[in-house]
Amino acid sequence: MKHLFSLISCLLFLVSFSQEIAVLKYKGGGDWYSNPTALPNLIKFCNENIKTKITEQPQTVDTESPDIFQFPLVHMTGHGNVFFSDADVENLRNYLFSGGFLHIDDNYGMAPFLKKELKKVFPNKELTEIPTTHPIFNISYKFPNGLPKIHEHDGKRPQALGIFHEDRLILLFTFESDLGDGWEDPEVHNDPEDVRERALKMGANIVKYAFEN
Numbered sequence: 001m002k003h004l005f006s007l008i009s010c011l012l013f014l015v016s017f018s019q020e021i022a023v024l025k026y027k028g029g030g031d032w033y034s035n036p037t038a039l040p041n042l043i044k045f046c047n048e049n050i051k052t053k054i055t056e057q058p059q060t061v062d063t064e065s066p067d068i069f070q071f072p073l074v075h076m077t078g079h080g081n082v083f084f085s086d087a088d089v090e091n092l093r094n095y096l097f098s099g100g101f102l103h104i105d106d107n108y109g110m111a112p113f114l115k116k117e118l119k120k121v122f123p124n125k126e127l128t129e130i131p132t133t134h135p136i137f138n139i140s141y142k143f144p145n146g147l148p149k150i151h152e153h154d155g156k157r158p159q160a161l162g163i164f165h166e167d168r169l170i171l172l173f174t175f176e177s178d179l180g181d182g183w184e185d186p187e188v189h190n191d192p193e194d195v196r197e198r199a200l201k202m203g204a205n206i207v208k209y210a211f212e213n
Contacts, residue, residue: 019054019211022061022068024076024102028083028117034107035077038183045200046207050140054207063088068095073210074102077180079109084117093121096163096170101210104173105180108153114173118163127161127173136160136169136209141201148198151178151189168213172206179203 021039025032039058046052058075061068064087068074074095084092096102104114115127130136130146137143137160147160158177162169181189182199191199 019052020059020071021054021073021075021207022059022071024074025060025062026076026078026082027063027085027088028081028113030078030080030082030110030113031107032076032078034079035180035184037185037188038077038180039075041185042183042200042203042207046204050204050208052207052211064091066091068092068100069098072099072101073207074100076102076104077107077110079107080113082110082113082117084120089120096121097165100170101213102171103206103210104171105178106173106175107178107180108151111175118171122163125163125165127163130160130162130169130172134169135213136172136205139205139208139212141205143202143205147174147177148179148202149177150182150191150195150199153178169209 021043023032023039040056043052043054043056043058047054059071061071061074063084068091092102106114118127132144132146137146147158149158153176156176159175160177161173161175163171179199179202182191182196183203186193186196
């Protein structure tokens with residue numbers, strides 16, 4: 001019955017034309033709720049510049065919830081621990097294999113926990129660096145050098161790491177960039193306007209790719 005319910009959820013997802021974004025509420029104690037102004041600002045930018053019609057306030061969805069299939073794009077962020085239960089793993093895998101897209105933006109500190117949990121979801125797949133020729137860097141705005149550096153933590157270069165399924169990018173992990181900081185209200189991090197603009201444009205590329213692929 002559980003597998004039948006997952007199949008029905010997948011089929012409902014495939015016929016959905018929703019343009020909505022949700023924040024992933026995950027287990028483990030990490031601050032999944034960080035950067036509260038980030039997604040609303042990104043949504044506003046997308047609606048004004050790439051002709052999306054996304055509801056201004058993103059929703060929240062639990063990793064194991066069947067509601068995840070309502071969203072073509074789910075966003076995940078935080079600083080700390082991440083834990084996926086068996087139910088989370090099955091639901092997330094079904095969601096991604098059936099057409100969903102997960103963007104994980106490391107707000108600094110979640111990478112070691114996340115990578116361990118992703119092995120549960122994809123035991124036979126590895127995070128690989130996405131080439132600068134990939135559409136996600138070119139679909140609306142051009143990023144010839146790949147992922148922009150938005151917030152400085154420890155001097156490492158920004159990396160866009162991905163997991164592919166049947167040649168489709170289904171998961172994007174943005175590391176050492178902190179796009180969400182650039183999406184937040186200007187007074188939160190006092191980032192220069194050109195830095196915020198780069199972050200929002202990269203975010204718009206992610207949204208457009210997720211909605212169209």
